[in-house]
Amino acid sequence: MINYSKDEQQIVTLSIDMPGMSVNTMNAAFRDALASAVARLEEEKEQLSGIILTSGKESFFAGGDLRELISIQDAKACLEMVEKNKAVLRRLEKLGKPVVAAINGSTLGGGLELALACHYRVALENPKAKIGFPEVTLGLLPGAGGVVRTVRMLGLQEAMPYLLEGKQISPTAAVKAGLVHALASSHEDMLQQARAWILANPQAQQPWDDAAYKLPGGAANSAKLLPMIMVAPAMLREKTRGNYPAPEAILAAMVEGAQVDFDNALKIEGRYFTHLATGQVAKNMIGTLFFQMQEISSGKSRPRDIAKSKVSKLGVIGAGMMGAGIAAVSAARGIATILKEQTLEKAEQGKTNIANGLHKKVGQGRLSAEKAATQLELIQPTASASDFSGCDLIIEAVFENRELKATVTSEAESMLAVDGIMASNTSTLPISGLAKAVSNAERFIGIHFFSPVEKMQLVEIIKGKQTSEATLARAYDYVLQIGKTPIVVNDSRGFFTSRVFASFVNEGLSMLAEGLPAALIENAALSVGMPVGPLAVQDEVSLSLSRQVAAQTRADLEAEGKSWQAPASAAIINVMLDQHQRAGKAAGAGFYEYPTGGGKKYLWPELSALFGKAGYSLPYADLQDRFLYMQAIETLRCLDEGVLESTRDANIGSIFGIGFPAWTGGAVQFVHYVGSQAFARRAAELRTLYGERFALPENYLKLI
Incomplete structure (x- = not known):
């Protein structure tokens, strides 16, 4: 659970490695293990130089155990659990020995709270790793000291995006933000930096435990922040309409906690957390946005016993807003895409529109110029259906007219690869009716994207009366391949959405x-x-x-x-x-x-x-x-x-x-x-x- 080892420099490494799980989570077993480890550290502290907290998993820590959280009913028991957990973290940071978090991967929610209870944080440089507090997106707040420590580390205003919006950032960005102190180039470098810092800082303590500590950016009632603090609740209510209690509870915990001492701030945070965790809104959001979303990502709605597939070559009929959007998200995932229109000029205009969108991302720093160029090269505009030859999937995305759809679908079908499938992006017309235009209705399906395609996460897959299970599986795999969320519905007028x-x-x-x-x-x-x-x-x-x-x-x-x-x-x-x-x-x-x-x-x-x-x-x-x-x-x-x-x-x-x-x-x-x-x-x-x-x-x- 937590492996305890000590080197010749008397530095203890606590490696968190929860058995039988792909990630570490803050459940009852972990809390007990951490309490035992801290108790041992307290007994041996006179012989210790410091402590490194790291992970035996690919990620550092995934956060709270949502199965445990969604089952919470009793407020008293919840508050007792929260207070006990925070007391252990408080004992760790007040141990009198330097404690370093060696962050080897994504660090979210309770994991970041654990890291913030350490005096120093060094993270492995990995652009795919995420650091942040996603709790607000699930109707909760960080309940293990995350609100209190983030505010005292960054200040009220700077902490808001991470706590109120659930902003997640890379390790590099976390260093710039002040959540992480240093980056490491390798696992060995990370541990070496941690040891060096411990030996150089034997008297380490948290900034908020220093008698001279002052809140960064000013106190809540300072002339600089008071106007913002006064209007923030109204601005928040305009966004939430009073339907989402978590952001308002987080703001209250931030501001109220900033006006009292650290330990009382923890108590305030704990009470707001308990209110949210025992409420129905958090249970609604956790149940659907986490557990049901996980079921979809793991293929619960996909036919079983059919081998997974990938689309290597995609055909898109129609280079308008929808067709170009489908082409763009597919090319972004490395899929060679043929974009067809009635004329080559129209097809090239569709590609130009995609290029404009990519160049905008480059200008905003959201995409490198090299990646933008690579994505654009994968898109081939054409006016000839013969260029669809060998496509694994062809998606028709033309105007909602049955005759037009039938014409372009029939023309393209013969170009499919041997096991390729044909799809329509229709939002209203029954798939079984549109399937009459193809020679093999078993390999025809609806793949309904939403506008704008790049921003909308959902894709509605529609089974026609003759659509085969294999075709459904291939469509499902494609939607996951491009990073979207598929739902599966049966054919009817207007489908579901x-x-x-x-x-x-x-x-x-x-x-x-x-x-x-x-x-x-x-x-x-x-x-x-x-x-x-x-x-x-x-x-x-x-x-x-x-x-x-x-x-x-x-x-x-x-x-x-x-x-x-x-x-x-x-x-x-x-x-x-x-x-x-x-x-x-x-x-x-x-x-x-x-x-x-x-x-x-x-x-x-x-x-x-x-x-x-x-x-x-x-x-x-x-x-x-x-x-x-x-x-x-x-x-x-x-x-x-x-x-x-x-x-x-x-x-x-x-x-x-x-x-x-x-x-x-x-x-x-x-x-x-x-x-x-x-x-x-x-x-x-x-x-x-x-x-x-x-x-x-x-x-x-x-x-x-």
């Missing part, structure tokens, strides 16, 4: 049709944690495109002998397009005005006259619940109809695909957060008040 996203937008337009003020609608959506209001989203999508999709849906359903009822949003869109020629952001006018010259957009003032009803209002809680419940219920329908096969894909897909608030843990976890019975009662109320669309599936309880 587009269908649920449409329910969110339609609910907002329905509110507008009812006569509610546009600003109220937008703010209600933002207040529950949606990243963008429904009217703004509709402008981004374009009203004309939504009408075209609706027309295609109607035609398809009528061809199948099914009826189609236009939603309330259709009338709103018709008025905006036909009477006022406002098609959305790309057209320069939609529900919002888009001032020329880059001015901030604002709601079109005429919306009130067109759709508003004087004096009409509804309870604000109803508007908030309509947005959340509508999406959750539509997700339950997707599970009920077999479009979704797991709650895992539902939760991850809703958060990363449509922006469902992360504090809920996803659309299905939101039902658990509310409580199954309470959710059903509220859904029934909304159904009575606002319509049948809030009806739950009959076997609702079996779905969750």
